[in-house]
Amino acid sequence: MEFNRLRRPGLLNSGIKNVFLPAPQFYCPALPNPYAKWGFLHTNCLKNDRLYAKQAFLHTNPPKTICIMIHRRFASTILLTAFLLAVSTSVTAQNNPYQIADTCYVCMLKADALIGREGFSQANEALLLSAILSKDKKAQVLYYVEKMRDACARKNSTDEEVLAAQEELKTVARENGYLQYFSHSYQFAKNYFFNRDQHIRALEIMQEMQNTAV
16 A cells, blocks of 8 residues: 655644655545545634644545544444334324224224124224324224124124114213214114014114204
8 A cells, every 4th residue: 555754734733744645536426525635634623723634544444434434423323213214103193084093904804804703802802902002082983893894783782782783882982072983873773673573672772863963
């Protein structure tokens, strides 16, 4: 490697007189520096109203290595920021008709496809867990919507099970401010009794809905 013996008068006060410097072709072009031709990295520090070069000497590091060393300290911060942004976006995104967290929507679709069939309970519990983790109140209400729809769809359901599911849905919907699902509970119950040929009971459900309109 070629070295040049240089003397820089402006640096005499810093105590640096004669230094051996690598040839200019080894300097990093990514570091604009008025002292680069003398082999020094500078930090534009002012001391006694005088600009001086902070001691930092370019040895034999190629430009690429120097640049990597400079930016390495920021790598962990950049990666962490990108990760948190991705997680935050994936959790809070609401790119679906129900305007709930996308993770909850995926669970809801799975539960919805299993209504009245084996495996529904596990799928719907996954929806509730996802809603709690996402702190999504609407998704939690939809858990009870799906639960009542399943009770109405199963052939072996009893009237008591359907009415119990309706009461749960009405309570949760009112407490969380989603009153549209409060009304839906009466529609589900009315359809259930109508499909079971209990027409009088279905009419009673509709009358109750009118009396308790919110």
